[in-house]
Amino acid sequence: MTRYVTRRLLLAVPVLLGIMTAVFIMVQLIPGDPATAMAGDKGSVEQLTRIREELGLNRSLPVQYAYFLKAAFTLNFGDSIRTNQPVAGELRQFFGATIELSAAALVIALLIGIPAGIIAATHRSTPLDYGTMLVALIGISTPVFWAGIVLIYILSFRLGIFPIGGIIGTGIRLDRITDAYVLDSVLTGNGAAFRSSLHHLLLPAFVLSTIPMAIIARMTRSSMLEVLGQDYLRTARAKGLEDRLVVIRHALKNALIPIVTAIGLQFGSLISGAFLTETVFGRPGLGRYVVAAIGARDYPAIQGTVLVVAVAFVMINLLVDVAYAAIDPRIHYA
Amino acid sequence: MSRIDPLRGRVGRRELMKMTGAAVGVAALGDFTGRGMLPTPSALARQDGSNAIIFGVGTDVDELDPRTTDTQEGYIVASNVYDCLVLYDLGATTIRPGLAESWEISEDGLVYTFNLRQGVSFHDGEEFNADAVVTWYNSIDEESPDTQYDAVRMVYMADFITNWIDTVEAVDEYTVRMTLPSPYAPLLANLAIPIAGIVSPAAVAQGLDYVMVNPSGTGAFKLASPDDWTRDSQMVLEANPDYWGGAPKVEQLIVKVIPESSTRLQQVETGEIDVAWALTPEDVERTRENPDLVVVEDAGLNTNWVNLNVTLEPFTSTEVRQALNYAVNKEEISEGLYNGNMVPAGGVLPPVDWAFNPDLKSYPYDPDKARELLATAGYDESNPLSFTFMAYTIPRGYNPVGDRLATAIQEYWSEVGVEANIQTAEWTQYRADRGAGKFQAALGGWQGDNGDPDNFLFALLAGESKGAGNVSFYENPEVDDLLAQAQVESDQEKRKEIYYQAEQLIVDDAPCVFLGYQKHQVVTRANITDFQLQPTYIYYFAGVSKA
Numbered sequence: 001m002t003r004y005v006t007r008r009l010l011l012a013v014p015v016l017l018g019i020m021t022a023v024f025i026m027v028q029l030i031p032g033d034p035a036t037a038m039a040g041d042k043g044s045v046e047q048l049t050r051i052r053e054e055l056g057l058n059r060s061l062p063v064q065y066a067y068f069l070k071a072a073f074t075l076n077f078g079d080s081i082r083t084n085q086p087v088a089g090e091l092r093q094f095f096g097a098t099i100e101l102s103a104a105a106l107v108i109a110l111l112i113g114i115p116a117g118i119i120a121a122t123h124r125s126t127p128l129d130y131g132t133m134l135v136a137l138i139g140i141s142t143p144v145f146w147a148g149i150v151l152i153y154i155l156s157f158r159l160g161i162f163p164i165g166g167i168i169g170t171g172i173r174l175d176r177i178t179d180a181y182v183l184d185s186v187l188t189g190n191g192a193a194f195r196s197s198l199h200h201l202l203l204p205a206f207v208l209s210t211i212p213m214a215i216i217a218r219m220t221r222s223s224m225l226e227v228l229g230q231d232y233l234r235t236a237r238a239k240g241l242e243d244r245l246v247v248i249r250h251a252l253k254n255a256l257i258p259i260v261t262a263i264g265l266q267f268g269s270l271i272s273g274a275f276l277t278e279t280v281f282g283r284p285g286l287g288r289y290v291v292a293a294i295g296a297r298d299y300p301a302i303q304g305t306v307l308v309v310a311v312a313f314v315m316i317n318l319l320v321d322v323a324y325a326a327i328d329p330r331i332h333y334a
Numbered sequence: 335m336s337r338i339d340p341l342r343g344r345v346g347r348r349e350l351m352k353m354t355g356a357a358v359g360v361a362a363l364g365d366f367t368g369r370g371m372l373p374t375p376s377a378l379a380r381q382d383g384s385n386a387i388i389f390g391v392g393t394d395v396d397e398l399d400p401r402t403t404d405t406q407e408g409y410i411v412a413s414n415v416y417d418c419l420v421l422y423d424l425g426a427t428t429i430r431p432g433l434a435e436s437w438e439i440s441e442d443g444l445v446y447t448f449n450l451r452q453g454v455s456f457h458d459g460e461e462f463n464a465d466a467v468v469t470w471y472n473s474i475d476e477e478s479p480d481t482q483y484d485a486v487r488m489v490y491m492a493d494f495i496t497n498w499i500d501t502v503e504a505v506d507e508y509t510v511r512m513t514l515p516s517p518y519a520p521l522l523a524n525l526a527i528p529i530a531g532i533v534s535p536a537a538v539a540q541g542l543d544y545v546m547v548n549p550s551g552t553g554a555f556k557l558a559s560p561d562d563w564t565r566d567s568q569m570v571l572e573a574n575p576d577y578w579g580g581a582p583k584v585e586q587l588i589v590k591v592i593p594e595s596s597t598r599l600q601q602v603e604t605g606e607i608d609v610a611w612a613l614t615p616e617d618v619e620r621t622r623e624n625p626d627l628v629v630v631e632d633a634g635l636n637t638n639w640v641n642l643n644v645t646l647e648p649f650t651s652t653e654v655r656q657a658l659n660y661a662v663n664k665e666e667i668s669e670g671l672y673n674g675n676m677v678p679a680g681g682v683l684p685p686v687d688w689a690f691n692p693d694l695k696s697y698p699y700d701p702d703k704a705r706e707l708l709a710t711a712g713y714d715e716s717n718p719l720s721f722t723f724m725a726y727t728i729p730r731g732y733n734p735v736g737d738r739l740a741t742a743i744q745e746y747w748s749e750v751g752v753e754a755n756i757q758t759a760e761w762t763q764y765r766a767d768r769g770a771g772k773f774q775a776a777l778g779g780w781q782g783d784n785g786d787p788d789n790f791l792f793a794l795l796a797g798e799s800k801g802a803g804n805v806s807f808y809e810n811p812e813v814d815d816l817l818a819q820a821q822v823e824s825d826q827e828k829r830k831e832i833y834y835q836a837e838q839l840i841v842d843d844a845p846c847v848f849l850g851y852q853k854h855q856v857v858t859r860a861n862i863t864d865f866q867l868q869p870t871y872i873y874y875f876a877g878v879s880k881a
Contacts, residue, residue: 032762036769038404039489045801050485083396084487084546093565157600164606165597167567170388170588282592284566297762
């Protein structure tokens with residue numbers, strides 16, 4: 001297993017390099033550059049030239065690529081062109097917030113999606129099954145930002161159950177360690193911040209969870225259906241085992257592999273898909289950060305974010321593959 | 335296919351535990367969302383018990399150094415954390431004393447002597463005096479040995495301030511003298527814009543990277559600690575009780591970042607925020623019936639137009655350009671697209687500018703005249719005028735509806751037989767293409783920086799500004815002469831006369847299709863008093879109170 005993991009980690013390097021190079025090329029292809037983004041309206045031509053010089057934009061592409069590789073390998077992307085803050089610091093800050101939102105969404109998706117899928121599978125072809133799958137279909141088809149705006153209007157604005165966006169109540173101070181607000185308030189023992197940040201987390205996490213929840217439900221259902229028809233289950237029932245135990249202990253465990261794959265992929269898309277939720281709910285995070293960076297042609301910030309997200313993706317996939325070995329003893333890695 | 339059947343009667347131990355747990359959970363949730371455990375959002379906001387004004391914006395401040403900040407939100411905060419030598423009169427573009435109590439300008443316009451206010455300190459305790467002004471100036475002046483000038487970070491500093499000043503010296507402890515290489519009347523207005531805020535010399539000494547998160551000015555509000563700023567979320571500013579203009583009426587100014595206009599609207603309706611900035615015109619209209627809210631509005635210091643590239647066909651012809659002006663019904667656009675919130679434009683300068691000419695001869699809506707002129711230029715049904723019309727898509731301060739304005743104009747033009755093919759582009763690309771002259775017609779606009787007419791007319795229409803602000807690439811030597819004269823003339827009345835002449839010439843030449851001026855609107859709670867709009871889209875919060 002250790003050899004397998006080491007090999008995967010080494011293979012991750014060319015993968016990350018490929019991703020970063022692709023992004024480098026794409027960003028260069030976008031018309032405009034940081035100089036026009038900064039000074040386009042009111043800057044004189046000399047000014048724009050000067051800015052380009054200082055930012056090294058006049059250097060030839062291969063040279064720029066070389067500097068870029070150096071930044072990627074030393075993990076030092078310098079300062080954001082837009083905010084002049086070190087990119088690494090900003091990424092750390094927003095990564096915590098985005099991870100917290102994504103993790104909460106995943107937890108909700110699992111808590112509702114898996115049981116829903118099981119129920120649908122064990123009550124196949126009944127109204128319960130059709131009903132659950134219909135709701136799942138609606139979940140997948142509903143755009144996140146629309147659902148967010150509608151739920152904010154009903155639950156926050158009209159009924160006052162949840163706050164209207166934001167990550168924490170106005171004026172509440174919190175010492176931040178990981179920049180995951182709920183976690184930090186627990187770590188620093190800050191009760192007011194805990195209640196406030198949790199309260200602000202629930203609705204956006206729910207909204208973000210709707211698509212993964214639906215996908216996980218459908219995946220669970222189909223995977224369970226496949227397993228439920230197996231002979232060894234018929235044996236278990238013949239032995240006199242309760243249905244519930246049959247389903248949970250035997251069927252679910254064997255059905256897990258496709259479900260775990262789905263979870264891994266969903267978590268990755270949760271991180272990159274958080275932008276819409278962050279914007280609608282007004283929460284700081286990687287999504288909003290990178291979109292602002294793209295608008296400003298903030299190359300260091302864009303590159304830094306892409307690296308972070310790509311690494312997260314690679315790690316999650318690795319964890320998923322390792323998890324397979326834990327779930328299914330037949331799987332072992334040389 | 336077997337099923338789980340709880341009705342079979344056997345409720346196992348595990349099931350019982352699960353049901354009990356679920357019941358407890360639901361009960362707790364009920365309490366959680368009801369009353370008691372969680373205070374309502376507005377109570378959380380007032381948790382400190384302090385009297386705070388919560389100002390809702392769409393994007394976060396980028397940095398807290400007035401010398402390097404680049405966003406409107408940054409300018410607004412800088413206007414409250416720092417002071418300039420001179421400030422704007424409340425609600426106007428004329429100048430009043432700031433950190434300078436009075437000043438004299440020499441006859442030849444080359445020497446400005448400022449008499450500084452005494453007994454003023456910076457937030458970090460440093461004393462404000464002539465040496466502080468000199469230290470500040472040296473940090474932004476590229477020629478100075480103590481310079482911290484950075485062309486990338488101080489994008490407008492040279493163009494607005496340091497290019498027009500030779501030396502700044504301390505005559506005595508509270509007198510500063512600025513010497514100019516040549517007379518430049520707009521300089522005083524430029525010294526009132528937020529980028530000219532004076533930074534404490536102790537902070538200056540620590541460098542640009544320090545000041546951008548550790549501001550220290552003389553303003554009515556201060557950032558007590560860098561931790562009070564959570565990026566992309568909120569910034570808590572404390573009142574400065576020793577402010578020279580009188581302590582602020584509230585204890586805190588909190589800047590809260592809420593990206594969506596509709597969410598900002600909802601938050602100001604529930605009272606979660608007190609002032610909602612940059613709402614879309616539709617959202618502003620929704621607040622008019624609400625007795626808890628007030629729309630504070632005024633004509634904006636901005637302009638909207640369609641730039642016509644006068645160096646390319648078909649816009650080398652004056653008749654064509656004038657025809658396009660006659661063809662557009664600006665009153666209808668204002669009512670239809672903006673709910674009456676756009677003031678139709680005759681020319682370039684908005685009404686709120688002191689050089690606005692109420693008698694300017696311009697282009698009323700006259701489609702017949704438009705067709706006539708087009709015919710003179712050789713265009714009619716058999717040979718229709720057709721060109722590409724570039725439009726930006728995002729909302730801008732001077733035009734919140736983005737490309738809908740372009741579509742409306744296209745329709746008016748098609749009624750007189752003109753085919754304008756709209757091409758949209760992302761904002762940065764749009765500016766790049768436009769600046770390079772790669773277009774025939776392009777939707778554009780401008781927000782004034784300093785309230786001086788030079789900031790509109792020279793920046794946008796002088797021959798020298800071609801490729802920068804002058805995206806029509808328009809050049810008229812007579813106009814250039816007049817604009818140059820007005821730049822060196824210190825007497826405001828005389829300048830006004832010169833600008834009247836220049837603007838009329840420009841309008842006659844029609845390098846653009848003049849559209850209108852967007853109203854400057856901010857929505858506040860009814861219990862906020864004395865909130866004033868500055869034409870340059872900043873707000874002085876020192877005098878604002880909350881009942």
